[in-house]
Amino acid sequence: MTAAVAPARRLIGARVARKEDLPLLTGTARFVGDVERAGMVHAVFVRSPVAHARIAALDVEPARSAPGVVGVLTAADLPDTLSPIPIRMFSRPGLERFLQWPLARDTVRYSGDPVAVVVAADRYAAEDAAELVAVDYEPLEPVLRADAAPPDAQAAAFVVEHGDVDAAFAEAPVVVERRLHVHRHAAVPLEARGLVAELDAETGVLTVLGAAKIPHVNRRILAALLGWPEDRVRLVELHVGGGFGARGEFYPEDFVVPFCAIRLGRPVSWIEDREENLRACNHSREQVHEIALALDADGRFLALRDRFFNDAGGYVRTHGLVVPGMTAALLPGPYRWPAYRCEAHHVLTNKTPAGTYRAPGRYEANFARERLIDVAAAELALDPVELRRRNLLRPRDFPYPTGTNTDGHPVVYDTGDYPLLLDKALERFAWDDLRRWRAAPAAAGLRRGIGLALFVEKSGIAKWEYARVEVDSRGEVDVFTGGASVGQGLETALAQICAETLDVAFERVTVRHGDTDTVPDGMGAFGSRAATLGGSAVLLAADALRKRLDAGEEAPLAEEARFESEDMTFPYGVHVVAVEVEEETGQVAIHRYGVAYDIGRAINPLLVEGQIVGGVAQGVGGALLEELVYDDAGQLVSASFMDYLLPTAAEAPPVEVLITEDAPTPRNPLGAKGAGEGGAAAAGAALANAVADALGVDVDRLPLSPARVAALARGTR
Amino acid sequence: MTTRTISVEINGRAYWGTVEPRLLLSDFIRHEAHLTGTNVGCEHGVCGACTVQLDGEPIRSCLMLAVQADGRSVRTVEGLAPADGDLHPLQQAFHEVHALQCGFCTPGFLMTIEAFLASAPADLDERAIREALAGNLCRCTGYQNIVEAVRLAAERMRA
Amino acid sequence: MKPPPFEYDDPATIDEALGLLAEHGDEAKVLAGGQSLVPLLNFRLARPERVVDVNRLDALSYIRADDGVVRIGALTRHAALERSSEVAARLPLLANAVAFVGHVQIRNRGTVGGSVAHADPAAELPVALAALEGRYHVRSQAGRRVIASDEMFVTHLTTSLEPDELLVEIEVPLPPPGTRAAFVEFARRHGDFALGGAAVVLTLDDAGTCTRARIALLAAAPTPLRAYGAETWLTGMRVDERAAVEAASRAVADVHPTGDIHGGTEYRRALVESLVRRALLQAAERR
């Protein structure tokens, strides 16, 4: 099965084929929708069809008496002791007013807000009965724009700054300012969410199958909401059909479905359908920036000033202020800023709540900053590459405190050689050839453009991870990690680290994760952390075990480790793209796409490339195709795959990847920086710059849909 | 509502069921025949995750009623690998070039491509491959390695 | 996302099917390939009391060349049309258009008759058939009638088929010698319903002068739309760049496509105009 197995000694850094593949290739994998249980019943949620309304009346009796129905629950049936779903990170006093209850109580705040759950013998019967739940809604005025919302819609506002921004702008010879929009789109994993919850009547233990991303965190939340001790709640991760930041957070269904299982005394399955997924699972990315850049006559950056509005949707969910926090923290990017001020507004609207999606807050920030830098370059008649180069941080600047912070923790870039990576990228992706290509005449009706965008990513935001390594008398090795698998190849990467450290064959290492019974604690998989923090923990445990074996101790042996790191690591990269824009149709055809990414150390380049290419496809999809569109009444009108357009193989571009390891991080023993998000992080920025270059116009918003691009082209013909 | 008793041959074996006419073929395969390798990603015929072969031709099993498959022959991902425990060359190629990540879309891709390769010309260019794949959505890989796997498998299957 | 309950029949003969349609009228819905109807069922936007599945009517699956016409059985799958050497040789426009229909999984199930009866103005085959002036043979217990090309489509998803009528055959007259055709469309993604498109059938004499022109527009109106004005204007002209530009602008002179989230009225109008121009030039260049 595993084709290319490197000798144990050189496993870290080898292109090892994955351990995970066999069941996924043969159809024996077990996703939550595959789970069957004796007596299992099926839940369907009744969701608000309106954006904002008071619930005047709610009649579930007709549904209760429908064929096959075993239960119908509304907010009134939930425990009086219940509290709303808590924030798990980036919280702040005052936000608690905006939390979501598992089922809407007196008002609904977005189309898709769950108001009742119907449980029946099968999904068909449950959907029949759900149609019979009668709700009277008294419409309230919906808020649909974060940048034009009434004051009471603002959940939080904060400022991140250093230096004297006002003075810098007052004295600057050159100032460029723009209002830039990033549209609402979402992670949309191909497997929608789902849960199967079951209460063991004898042990009194509640088991929830279908956990993802952060099983231990969600066990704590679920136990707290139920008022149960944690040891009576078990979360189990099965195969997971993609996460990208959205799946695995604690959602209303994560309480309601287990509660139904307890209340009804039967295993309850809920499998989200695609329409629900698009209306109920976290959205992301919708920001409006009022951003200004001050430069001197030579193009030296004097100051960056931004005020942005982050559309939070109907409630503040588990992520709290992560997205606006990340935007404000990482907007500076790879450049030196004598003065910086970012004013963030986290605003509630009557749309689906928004949370994190791959490179959260950064996809938006990179678009705003890199777009504005191109505008400045045009203003100064400077080459965009040269303007960037003049302002990049230098190797001697590291470690570099940006003067910003994440959730109060200072951002200190660990290592980097930004000019070197820029040079390597331009060389590898033949920037000069692309410039010649751009200058050469295109076919009639086509316009050529090239663009690039630089960015600094971050990885490992939660500060620790757990691992245990066991070797038995036969020499078989088990690795237990607190990390989680969302399809990224966690088992393979950790097995490589363990096998090399213990000097055992890769095949003899089994990686176990995601079961709160077998793994005592863990943080999970988000923010590109599983391989770096999780891998470091495995490295420590395996190393300790190795020493005992070398000392002559006999298996079976086990070692535990908890790797902690105060600071995040900061990989950095460059996106380069060349496009041909068709004036009449507005079609943007990608001629060449390259990503250079320095991640300190690549544990498995095969997997890293997979992460980057997959990230680019999502970033390009977001920039060209994907948009969650609401009408004037707050109705999501792209609530199906007929209107929410994921890129297919025909639209996703071939991507050239350059992985460099010039700046390993001292912040973990592997020297590795997380690689999960760089492929998406600057795609919107680079494409916008390329299209602006092709048409010689300002591009001030995404997505670059054919109609919008054609309009831009018409304005310039 | 009336029900019907049907028999569908899946991967060479007959599966009987008494079903409502409205039962989707995808649900029959997954929950009556308990062959859960075929996944369901949208249930409106866009994502391709539920692709199976009906009498040898790839179709969307979420857009067909189970009763319509009565007496027909269906092939799913479980029927792809030869009995001897080896992998189909296509599965092997997917593994070697890392053409899957979360793997949820993979069975649909395999059933589409397997039929495609059976009738594909020898000189497969990238455009042709990408268009042949366009009826299946993947959210993880960006498709690049899937295209690569198709090339590799085509090569080996010709040899 | 599961279909609502319905009664189901799968008649083995056309007469049986017609009997069911006569009995149940517009409370019954014909199920052919199901590639449009089943999604509507899954979304519960369609709630027929009864589904009459015609997939067992093998007699309705054929492609036959008669004197001067090609006869296509209503149950002919898109894939069969795509593979038909008969169609490729005699009606290249249809072969050209069917390749744009969805993806292989869709074309393996979808039927020609189903595409016509569903009457989506963004569907390829009705537009191609409009340009070819196909005639629609329908049957009911009352008998048989033929619906002319321009009387078939009424509005979105609505044809002039009576609830008790079944579309059984599409008859496509063979264009005169010297005819060449082209089908072009623009969609946001490969295989999506197009934002606009055009089917063009041109007959040129030896001097290259257009003696007959048929132009049909896709997604320009609630039905496939013939551009009669442009056709008349083009007749007698040499189809060069300038003529194509003029004909295209005449083709959309009175066209106001409904805008939506994928493109507004003006964008779609301009798009269709440029696609007509391209189709005309493509066709003129074909041999």
Added chain:
Amino acid sequence: MALTLENEFVVAAGIEPTWRLLLDLERVSGCLPGATVEPGGEDGQLLGTMRVKLGPIAMTYKGTARLDAVDEAARTAVVAVEGKETKGQGSASARIRSTLAPEGEATRVRVETELNVTGRPAQFGRGIMQDVAAKMLADFADCLSRTLADAPEAEAPAPALDLAPAVGGVVADRLRQLLRRLFGRRT
């Protein structure tokens, strides 16, 4: 789906009688395509169902219609129609503002309609529903003009909306549906 549509027509009747007819809620509501007024309404409110049909797509709404505002001086009357899907969670509501102005012996009627549809039918980006709504309201305006002109055919309840123009087959189809409704088979 939220949109505003405008229709305008002239009726060959004076403004006074036209105004009186305009306030006849039952006749005005009866003009809504596919609408059937049912007994049991209270304090000037009508109960009814409305069936919207588009090829295979069919939605049935149950709801109310009432005179929401009457401005004698401005000769403006607003009819508010609100309905919920008889199956499913969706809804449809409309505010129909009709304004009369004298035009010689005749009367010009300007109808502005704000329509809001929620639920599944409104969740699709393609413009089909907008066209359906436009056709519905055009039909409504036609019927209203006949009603206000007191044309006899306006007495019959409107058939289920069928977006087909009056070519032979469709007339027969409409008649079938009309008879079916009159004889009370299904709503």
